Amino acid sequence: MRFKPLLLLGLTACAVLMVLNDRSSAQSAGTGDDDAARIAIGFKVAPVHLNLHHKDTNLVGLGSYIVNTQAWCNDCHTLNPWAAGHDPTSGQEPQVMNAAQYLAGGSNFGIVISPNITPDAHGLPAGLTFKDFVHAFRSGLDPGNGHPQISPYMLIMPWPYHELQTDHDLAAMYEYLRAIPSLQTPHSAAGTDQETGQR
Amino acid sequence: MRPRLALLLILAACACLVVWNGRSSAQTADSSALSAEEAARIRIGFQIAPVPLALRDKDPNLVGLGSYLVNTRAACNHCHTFPAFETGHNPFMGQFPAKVNAAAYLAGGRPFAGGLIVSRNITPDSHGNPAGLTFAQFVHLLRTGIDPDNVHPQISPLLQIMPWPYFRTMTNHDLAAIYEYLRAIPSLPSASGTPP
Numbered sequence: 210m211r212f213k214p215l216l217l218l219g220l221t222a223c224a225v226l227m228v229l230n231d232r233s234s235a236q237s238a239g240t241g242d243d244d245a246a247r248i249a250i251g252f253k254v255a256p257v258h259l260n261l262h263h264k265d266t267n268l269v270g271l272g273s274y275i276v277n278t279q280a281w282c283n284d285c286h287t288l289n290p291w292a293a294g295h296d297p298t299s300g301q302e303p304q305v306m307n308a309a310q311y312l313a314g315g316s317n318f319g320i321v322i323s324p325n326i327t328p329d330a331h332g333l334p335a336g337l338t339f340k341d342f343v344h345a346f347r348s349g350l351d352p353g354n355g356h357p358q359i360s361p362y363m364l365i366m367p368w369p370y371h372e373l374q375t376d377h378d379l380a381a382m383y384e385y386l387r388a389i390p391s392l393q394t395p396h397s398a399a400g401t402d403q404e405t406g407q408r
Numbered sequence: 409m410r411p412r413l414a415l416l417l418i419l420a421a422c423a424c425l426v427v428w429n430g431r432s433s434a435q436t437a438d439s440s441a442l443s444a445e446e447a448a449r450i451r452i453g454f455q456i457a458p459v460p461l462a463l464r465d466k467d468p469n470l471v472g473l474g475s476y477l478v479n480t481r482a483a484c485n486h487c488h489t490f491p492a493f494e495t496g497h498n499p500f501m502g503q504f505p506a507k508v509n510a511a512a513y514l515a516g517g518r519p520f521a522g523g524l525i526v527s528r529n530i531t532p533d534s535h536g537n538p539a540g541l542t543f544a545q546f547v548h549l550l551r552t553g554i555d556p557d558n559v560h561p562q563i564s565p566l567l568q569i570m571p572w573p574y575f576r577t578m579t580n581h582d583l584a585a586i587y588e589y590l591r592a593i594p595s596l597p598s599a600s601g602t603p604p
Contacts, residue, residue, distance in 0.1 A: 242443060243442060243443050243445070243446040244443065244445065244446070246579050246581070247579060247582075250577055250578075250579065253577075254577050275481055277574060277577070278574050278575065278577045278578045279477060279481040279482050279574065279575070279578065279582070280481045280482070280483075280574075281482075281571035281574040281575075283574070284571055284574070291573075297553060297566075297572075297573040298553065298564070298566055298567075298568055298573065299564070299566075300564070300566060304573050349499055349500070349502075360500070360501070360502065361502070362499070362500055362501070362502055363500075364500055367483040367486050368499075369493075369499040369500065369506050370479060370480050370481070370482075370483040370485065370486065371480060371481070371483070373452060373456050373479065373480040374452075374480045374481065375445065375448050375449060375452065377445045377448070378445075378449075378480075378481075
């Protein structure tokens with residue numbers, strides 16, 4: 210008789226503890242949103258006005274984070290990467306990217322001139338559909354075929370690394386590039402249409 | 409005596425259940441805390457690392473993410489390995505499959521500006537510190553651009569080729585991932601011409 214209440218008490222305590230234990234670990238498991246901080250930074254560091262109309266906001270933010278913090282696209286795809294007087298490599302803080310020519314290409318690498326990767330008249334970054342964009346990354350084939358006498362592959366663009374990114378991350382980069390202002394390729398590039406990748 | 413023994417037994421069983429329950433949820437917490445996208449990045453990170461990784465005393469999720477960041481987005485190999493790809497496996501020349509030059513992976517030695525600047529060895533030193541930097545020094549370098557070795561004071565105290573002005577805005581978590589990955593790669597002697 211004395212045994213039964215004890216057993217009941219013990220089992221109840223046990224059940225309560227297990228429920229409490231489960232709840233606390235569920236809370237610590239987190240929301241699974243690893244990209245929230247990256248997306249917030251992406252919107253903070255984008256140097257140009259972003260057109261979010263008909264865009265996936267989270268993808269745009271993540272794309273900006275990838276493009277502007279990790280893949281350093283601006284370094285080659287913007288003719289003068291930094292605004293006058295704001296070049297951090299010369300100690301000119303605060304750094305400011307050259308928004309007037311942002312990702313409009315025109316940097317001369319000798320055999321190659323960096324292409325304009327801003328949206329074209331149809332809103333396509335570098336004139337590429339998302340399918341073409343992914344294909345360019347995954348295959349390395351120059352969509353503009355700007356130097357067939359040397360190679361059909363892009364020679365400066367670090368595509369052999371970027372091609373290994375997830376589809377989701379490539380989609381984020383594309384969505385961000387769809388959201389930035391369309392710009393003319395800087396005149397000093399003096400490149401042909403093929404060389405700038407615009408079609 | 410018997411009821412007390414029974415109570416003790418019940419409490420012991422209870423404790424066991426609570427611990428077991430906690431452990432099983434802790435095991436799933438690691439992966440369930442990750443979004444599907446983040447888990448995919450970590451998985452790819454381990455797939456594409458071109459060298460064996462020393463995971464002892466490392467956070468595997470950070471190492472995998474770090475590999476993803478180093479080997480895909482940031483393209484570190486492009487400047488910090490010289491030559492970047494194995495002979496006959498240079499994708500820029502259409503030589504597939506591409507193979508990163510594992511024998512010199514991230515050991516520096518690529519000359520820039522006619523040899524005025526040479527990329528550094530960023531593999532772990534004899535103390536296991538990538539490029540000889542503690543994590544605090546690593547973060548400071550990337551946030552400020554100040555060359556910890558000041559190897560070209562005649563040009564600038566700031567790193568001139570390294571894209572730190574972009575990397576400086578990364579999250580602490582991503583920087584920690586990159587550092588953890590660099591701690592896990594093999595230590596290599598510096599390529600010739602590499603500053604100390």
